[in-house]
Amino acid sequence: MREWLLQLDGLLRGEATSEEKLGEGLLGVSARGLAVIVLILAMIYGLCMGCFSLLKEIPPDLAGTIGTSDRVAQLLASMIKVPALFFLTLLVTFPSLYVFNALVGSRLRLLNLLRLLIASLAVNVAVLSSLGLIVAFFSLSTSSYPFIVLLNVAVFSVSGVLGLMFLLQTLHRMTAYYAKAEEVEDAAAVPEESVQPAPEVVLQPDTGGDQPHYSEESQESMPPPKERPAWPAALDMPKGQVFACHTRMVFRCWLVLFSVVGAQMGWVLRPFIGSPYMEFTLFRERESNFFAAVLGALWQLLSGGG
Amino acid sequence: MPSDLLHWPDDVLRRATWTNSPASGQRTFGRLLATMAACGLLYGAAMGSFGAVAGGSNWPLQMLYSALKVPLLLSVTFVISVPSFYVMNALFGLGGDFAVALRNLLATQAGFTVLLAAFAPLTLFWYATDGDYSRALVANGVMFAAASLASQRLLRGYYRPLVAGNARHRKMMWLWTGLYALVAIQMAWLLRPFIGSPDKQVTFFRPEAWDNAYLKVWELVVRVFS
Numbered sequence: 031m032r033e034w035l036l037q038l039d040g041l042l043r044g045e046a047t048s049e050e051k052l053g054e055g056l057l058g059v060s061a062r063g064l065a066v067i068v069l070i071l072a073m074i075y076g077l078c079m080g081c082f083s084l085l086k087e088i089p090p091d092l093a094g095t096i097g098t099s100d101r102v103a104q105l106l107a108s109m110i111k112v113p114a115l116f117f118l119t120l121l122v123t124f125p126s127l128y129v130f131n132a133l134v135g136s137r138l139r140l141l142n143l144l145r146l147l148i149a150s151l152a153v154n155v156a157v158l159s160s161l162g163l164i165v166a167f168f169s170l171s172t173s174s175y176p177f178i179v180l181l182n183v184a185v186f187s188v189s190g191v192l193g194l195m196f197l198l199q200t201l202h203r204m205t206a207y208y209a210k211a212e213e214v215e216d217a218a219a220v221p222e223e224s225v226q227p228a229p230e231v232v233l234q235p236d237t238g239g240d241q242p243h244y245s246e247e248s249q250e251s252m253p254p255p256k257e258r259p260a261w262p263a264a265l266d267m268p269k270g271q272v273f274a275c276h277t278r279m280v281f282r283c284w285l286v287l288f289s290v291v292g293a294q295m296g297w298v299l300r301p302f303i304g305s306p307y308m309e310f311t312l313f314r315e316r317e318s319n320f321f322a323a324v325l326g327a328l329w330q331l332l333s334g335g336g
Numbered sequence: 337m338p339s340d341l342l343h344w345p346d347d348v349l350r351r352a353t354w355t356n357s358p359a360s361g362q363r364t365f366g367r368l369l370a371t372m373a374a375c376g377l378l379y380g381a382a383m384g385s386f387g388a389v390a391g392g393s394n395w396p397l398q399m400l401y402s403a404l405k406v407p408l409l410l411s412v413t414f415v416i417s418v419p420s421f422y423v424m425n426a427l428f429g430l431g432g433d434f435a436v437a438l439r440n441l442l443a444t445q446a447g448f449t450v451l452l453a454a455f456a457p458l459t460l461f462w463y464a465t466d467g468d469y470s471r472a473l474v475a476n477g478v479m480f481a482a483a484s485l486a487s488q489r490l491l492r493g494y495y496r497p498l499v500a501g502n503a504r505h506r507k508m509m510w511l512w513t514g515l516y517a518l519v520a521i522q523m524a525w526l527l528r529p530f531i532g533s534p535d536k537q538v539t540f541f542r543p544e545a546w547d548n549a550y551l552k553v554w555e556l557v558v559r560v561f562s
Contacts, residue, residue: 042426085546153427160423163416164519171526172548192427263429331551333558 034063038152044264046149047200057200061145064152071152071159072113076302078162080108082169082178083304100310104301107312111299116151118299119292127284134276138204146200153264154193161185175305176327182303183324190292194285195265201281293320344371345450348443351493355446356439364439368446373407375446375453380406382456383530386472389463392534401540405527406452413520414445421512428504437505440494441512447490451483469533476531488513525549 037059040046051058083104128143138146165185169178296302297320304310344367347355354360355368384402387395418438425434462475491509498505524530528542 039426039431042423043431044429157420157423157427160420163419164515167416167519168522168548171522171546172551173546174548174551177548177551196427264427266429331554 031066034060034067037063038067038156041149041153041196042156042264044266047203047264049203052203057142057145057149057204059145059149061141061148064145064148068116068148068151068155069113071155072116073109075155075159075162075165076109076112077105078159078166078169079112079182079302080105080304081166082172082175083108083310085170085173086175086304086306087173088306101304104304104310107310108302108304111302115292115295115299116155119288119295120147120151122291122295123284123288126287127280130280130284131277134280136205136277136280138201138277142204146197146204149200150193150197153196154189157189157192158185161189169303173306174331175303175307176331178303179327180324180331186296190289192265194288197285198278198281199265201277205277296320297323340367341370341374344368345375345446345453348447348450349490351443351490355443356436356494358435358439365442368442371446372410372449375449376407376410377403379449379452379456379459380404380530382459383476384532385460386463386469386531387534387538390467390469390472390534392532392538394538395532398529398532398538401538402530402532405530405540407449409520409523409527410445410449413516413523414441416519416523417512417515420515421508424511425508428508430502430504430508433498433502433505436498437495437508440491440498443494444487444491448483448487451486452479455479455483469531469535472531484517522549525552 037046040051041059041064045051046057046059083101086101124144124147127147128140131138131143165181168181172178297318298313298316300314301308301311308314348368348371354364357364380403381399383406384399385395386392387398392398418441421437421441422431422434425431425437430437459476459479463472466472466475491513495505495509499509525547526541529536529539532538
């Protein structure tokens with residue numbers, strides 16, 4: 031377990047996606063280990079999310095129908111549903127990504143692609159669970175259902191965007207490796223006398239304004255420069271590199287697909303929080319959609335009906 | 337130790353080397369914690385003394401409650417905000433500096449309580465010269481705002497070497513301020529009353545404590561404009 035947590039920390043810090051670690055075009059993390067971490071962290075966030083049901087105020091007309099067991103049931107349901115939301119969304123969208131990825135000639139094989147997606151989910155869920163404490167705090171101290179719904183939507187959006195940014199940047203770094211390998215292969219295929227020195231693909235940390243460099247003034251309280259990480263941050267694009275066009279397009283389309291399916295999956299699996307105006311059910315009836323519900327909650331909150 | 341308690345706040349405000357030095361480790365942590373506790377208790381007690389001048393009953397109990405609540409407010413807010421801050425730092429490539437950043441935040445937190453404590457005589461003076469509860473609320477709000485603004489200067493000073501090394505730390509500094517304010521406002525709302533209305537019984541929490549500060553403000557805005 032500790033090993034898996036360290037792998038997650040390495041992903042967050044950008045160490046696992048550095049040039050050295052991606053040296054063989056493979057993401058050197060355990061997909062199984064990270065999947066377990068995703069499961070645990072998502073359950074922790076589910077616990078934080080479900081906290082609202084513990085202290086919510088029940089309207090007088092439902093006072094007799096909602097008991098302690100319903101509140102605990104909602105909490106447990108949220109703990110199960112949050113990991114289910116991520117894994118089911120991945121399950122639904124992964125095949126299409128793999129097929130289109132292969133179709134445009136990407137060198138990412140099935141296992142490596144899966145590993146990349148699980149790593150991206152791990153980053154997503156790590157951000158989500160790190161914000162879980164704040165969500166739990168507001169859930170326990172707020173009686174407004176629309177406020178909690180919108181807070182959770184905001185937290186999911188922030189973590190989702192960061193997770194997907196990680197995915198795109200890591201994909202890019204892996205693509206750079208493959209481009210380099212391809213050039214070496216091409217050079218080997220050309221007759222020896224006609225070989226020209228191939229332009230080298232530079233894969234090095236960006237040393238621009240945003241990257242670490244430490245002034246002498248800061249040396250007192252900072253570790254010496256040689257101890258600074260030699261890799262760019264997990265969300266940084268290394269200098270002078272671009273995506274392979276087709277792969278980039280496939281992944282961008284997939285990101286949209288993943289977001290839409292994720293939102294609708296969340297809608298299908300609801301309730302996650304547990305409305306104080308409804309009795310506990312494991313799933314609600316099919317009606318409306320995620321986006322209409324979010325707009326409805328926003329309108330209710332702004333019109334003072336919280 | 338008591339004489340040290342006079343030196344440590346001064347050191348924190350002057351950003352003395354020990355306040356964020358990795359070398360002294362646990363000793364630094366202990367000193368900062370002691371400074372935070374002492375100054376927080378002092379300002380909290382001053383805040384809760386309103387009943388003494390406004391003729392409230394049981395005001396020593398309110399003083400005790402408020403003295404406990406101010407350090408509680410600051411420390412719990414800090415603990416709730418740190419995990420997200422760590423993950424964001426790691427994700428934006430600043431994980432290696434996190435220990436330094438955390439020491440800076442702790443020292444700033446201590447500085448904030450020192451600033452609050454410095455406003456305690458002003459608070460007492462205000463109470464003594466104006467017995468109105470609503471104005472006492474506003475006065476304390478102003479004290480907190482002033483201490484927050486002044487502590488931003490302290491935070492910027494502590495963060496300067498980090499920002500010089502990587503400009504992204506400036507954004508993280510703002511992120512911390514935003515996260516901390518988001519949680520602190522709600523926490524303060526939960527832990528109210530800090531001053532204690534002379535017309536109400538002294539209680540640690542208000543009966544209607546479990547509510548949302550932001551929604552209350554929004555409802556107020558809606559009422560004003562509708």
